[in-house]
Amino acid sequence: MKVSDLGEFGLIDRLAEVLAAQGGPELSGRLAVGIGDDAAVWRGENEALIATTDTLVQDVHFLAGRTPWRDLGWKALAVNVSDIAAMGGTPDFALVTLVLSSDEDAEAIDELYRGLAEAGEAFGVAIAGGDIVHGPTTIVSVALTGHGELDEHGEPLVLRRNAARDGDVVAVTGALGGASGGLRLLRADGDGSEDARALIARHLRPQPRLEAGRAALAAGIRCGIDVSDGLLQDLGQVCKASRLGATVWRDKVPVDPALRALDAQEALRCAVAGGEDYELLLVGDAAQIEQLRDALDVPLTVIGDMVIETEHRAVLLDEHAKEIDVPSGGWDHLRSEA
Amino acid sequence: MKVSDLGEFGLIDRLAEVLAAQGGPELSGRLAVGIGDDAAVWRGENEALIATTDTLVQDVHFLAGRTPWRDLGWKALAVNVSDIAAMGGTPDFALVTLVLSSDEDAEAIDELYRGLAEAGEAFGVAIAGGDIVHGPTTIVSVALTGHGELDEHGEPLVLRRNAARDGDVVAVTGALGGASGGLRLLRADGDGSEDARALIARHLRPQPRLEAGRAALAAGIRCGIDVSDGLLQDLGQVCKASRLGATVWRDKVPVDPALRALDAQEALRCAVAGGEDYELLLVGDAAQIEQLRDALDVPLTVIGDMVIETEHRAVLLDEHAKEIDVPSGGWDHLRSEA
Numbered sequence: 001m002k003v004s005d006l007g008e009f010g011l012i013d014r015l016a017e018v019l020a021a022q023g024g025p026e027l028s029g030r031l032a033v034g035i036g037d038d039a040a041v042w043r044g045e046n047e048a049l050i051a052t053t054d055t056l057v058q059d060v061h062f063l064a065g066r067t068p069w070r071d072l073g074w075k076a077l078a079v080n081v082s083d084i085a086a087m088g089g090t091p092d093f094a095l096v097t098l099v100l101s102s103d104e105d106a107e108a109i110d111e112l113y114r115g116l117a118e119a120g121e122a123f124g125v126a127i128a129g130g131d132i133v134h135g136p137t138t139i140v141s142v143a144l145t146g147h148g149e150l151d152e153h154g155e156p157l158v159l160r161r162n163a164a165r166d167g168d169v170v171a172v173t174g175a176l177g178g179a180s181g182g183l184r185l186l187r188a189d190g191d192g193s194e195d196a197r198a199l200i201a202r203h204l205r206p207q208p209r210l211e212a213g214r215a216a217l218a219a220g221i222r223c224g225i226d227v228s229d230g231l232l233q234d235l236g237q238v239c240k241a242s243r244l245g246a247t248v249w250r251d252k253v254p255v256d257p258a259l260r261a262l263d264a265q266e267a268l269r270c271a272v273a274g275g276e277d278y279e280l281l282l283v284g285d286a287a288q289i290e291q292l293r294d295a296l297d298v299p300l301t302v303i304g305d306m307v308i309e310t311e312h313r314a315v316l317l318d319e320h321a322k323e324i325d326v327p328s329g330g331w332d333h334l335r336s337e338a
Numbered sequence: 339m340k341v342s343d344l345g346e347f348g349l350i351d352r353l354a355e356v357l358a359a360q361g362g363p364e365l366s367g368r369l370a371v372g373i374g375d376d377a378a379v380w381r382g383e384n385e386a387l388i389a390t391t392d393t394l395v396q397d398v399h400f401l402a403g404r405t406p407w408r409d410l411g412w413k414a415l416a417v418n419v420s421d422i423a424a425m426g427g428t429p430d431f432a433l434v435t436l437v438l439s440s441d442e443d444a445e446a447i448d449e450l451y452r453g454l455a456e457a458g459e460a461f462g463v464a465i466a467g468g469d470i471v472h473g474p475t476t477i478v479s480v481a482l483t484g485h486g487e488l489d490e491h492g493e494p495l496v497l498r499r500n501a502a503r504d505g506d507v508v509a510v511t512g513a514l515g516g517a518s519g520g521l522r523l524l525r526a527d528g529d530g531s532e533d534a535r536a537l538i539a540r541h542l543r544p545q546p547r548l549e550a551g552r553a554a555l556a557a558g559i560r561c562g563i564d565v566s567d568g569l570l571q572d573l574g575q576v577c578k579a580s581r582l583g584a585t586v587w588r589d590k591v592p593v594d595p596a597l598r599a600l601d602a603q604e605a606l607r608c609a610v611a612g613g614e615d616y617e618l619l620l621v622g623d624a625a626q627i628e629q630l631r632d633a634l635d636v637p638l639t640v641i642g643d644m645v646i647e648t649e650h651r652a653v654l655l656d657e658h659a660k661e662i663d664v665p666s667g668g669w670d671h672l673r674s675e676a
Contacts, residue, residue: 001445002442002443002444003438003439003441003442003443003444003447014447014448014451015434015447018448019458019465031431034466035468040433040466040467042430042431044385046384049382051431051433051466051481052433052467053433053435053481055437055471055479057471060472060473061471092380093369093389095389095391095481097435098349100349103341103342104341105340105341106340106343106352109352109353113352116357126372127353127357128369128373129389129390130373131391131479132346133393133398134395135477137474139477141469143389
């Protein structure tokens with residue numbers, strides 16, 4: 001069997017199986033969240049410790065010659081910060097691994113570093129070290145540590161994918177689809193309009209929702225994930241982990257207004273399947289979500305509900321509660337294109 | 339200027355410069371060891387937190403078709419454990435990033451995971467998560483966290499590259515050159531002898547010196563580095579960081595006995611410039627080193643001295659104290675071959 005037959009999520013499940021028996025009782029006891037959430041979490045001395053890693057590969061995650069190096073640096077750190085935000089944590093220190101071909105311009109790498117430093121300053125992260133190796137193409141991989149609080153029982157207090165309950169409402173920060181629209185424009189050179197510039201910025205300079213993640217925990221919410229692979233796919237991960245289904249009302253999805261040049265169908269597709277918006281999906285009871293909305297500066301929109309459903313799917317419904325089929329459900333970087 | 343003109347160490351210096359001003363006072367204050375040592379170290383609550391990352395790229399760090407996948411998994415984790423050993427710390431949790439081409443065999447990846455799990459069990463590390471992405475070649479990158487103690491002033495108690503003093507002696511654990519000899523044999527198919535198998539195992543299954551690192555701290559030693567790029571190159575990093583020179587006596591270098599089939603000159607070259615032995619270089623006063631030797635199960639050999647020298651070089655001397663020129667000083671994966 002080939003990796004392309006399994007896809008990224010199939011491989012992760014296999015990894016989890018092989019590793020299930022490992023670690024020893026002492027470490028396994030300290031590990032509160034392992035494979036299968038946005039970040040790993042374990043108990044440190046008097047705090048929860050959080051770690052995550054995310055990798056950008058040239059021509060898979062960014063376009064050579066079209067993604068400015070400084071923006072690439074920003075994004076490589078920001079997507080990891082978003083994983084910490086999705087746990088409700090605070091990021092601290094980053095290790096940066098660069099795979100470079102030896103004929104790359106050193107000035108380009110300086111720009112990459114500047115983008116990393118800018119994002120570090122914006123999100124309170126210090127770059128503490130890393131590794132630079134030779135390889136056939138450019139790859140930027142960041143490992144990021146962070147911390148959170150322990151609850152009154154000494155357990156890490158974090159947002160989990162598996163914490164949704166039947167009857168919870170599903171809410172999302174900000175607007176969706178902009179990053180995916182921006183990627184199209186970056187490929188097609190855009191038209192220089194204000195909307196086009198806004199969309200490209202959404203793609204190149206994600207703004208992780210650190211405040212929203214922490215405020216969600218403070219409001220009593222315990223379930224969250226970031227929108228990295230596409231709304232329906234990421235909500236599907238919550239469904240799978242929580243063993244529930246989810247319904248999303250098409251008319252409630254906050255489609256990025258800068259997508260107004262697209263027809264409504266296409267804009268919706270960007271918003272529900274496009275990925276890389278790095279907004280937060282938060283799932284909790286309606287009163288908690290209401291309380292959180294009042295506490296946030298960023299918009300928070302209720303888009304659907306968690307329901308009992310045996311296939312653990314997230315489905316999109318029209319105004320007649322009829323399911324809408326959305327072609328190609330988000331990103332899976334290893335699976336062959338259908 | 340191209341990356342190949344700067345080399346890995348030149349790029350790291352540039353990165354350090356660009357990042358020098360970043361981070362904000364709160365984080366910079368917590369960061370005890372940043373770029374330029376084996377691992378990053380910061381103050382957590384009541385403990386020192388340590389993190390490192392190391393990456394293996396196909397056909398740069400391992401040979402496609404000749405490195406068994408299970409050994410690759412072991413090595414990917416073990417080289418990171420060695421960085422924690424070189425700080426005198428204890429490893430805890432690993433994040434594993436795999437870059438895979440989509441036509442890779444899924445069974446091969448299972449073997450890789452098994453090797454990671456074996457090393458995890460051997461060194462007390464739990465695999466806590468990671469990332470799997472598509473790319474043009476196979477790359478395994480591990481980020482590893484660990485911990486150490488704080489001293490009586492609340493500062494991390496770790497081995498540093500910059501802590502050598504004039505008059506200190508230089509000692510090394512185990513034997514050197516075996517990994518480099520094993521790589522040659524792996525390329526050349528070996529001769530199946532016991533020595534050949536031992537050398538190949540040294541290359542494929544490094545055994546980081548965790549106990550030696552911690553025992554060195556307990557003996558009062560404060561300076562160390564692991565032998566990853568080659569004895570003289572790694573000792574050169576200690577010289578540069580400590581602003582001293584070092585002399586190593588050729589006749590004292592513990593050359594791996596399994597290299598006996600090579601002529602003495604070639605075996606010496608493997609031992610002082612070969613790299614990947616993952617032994618520890620420890621630098622301290624003679625009495626501390628003596629005390630440490632008595633406490634260790636693994637051999638510890640005094641091979642030289644730290645001296646005042648303005649070029650901050652590590653040099654190899656013959657029995658007449660004449661410098662021996664060693665061609666090609668260890669690994670620098672980005673610099674073009676001379």
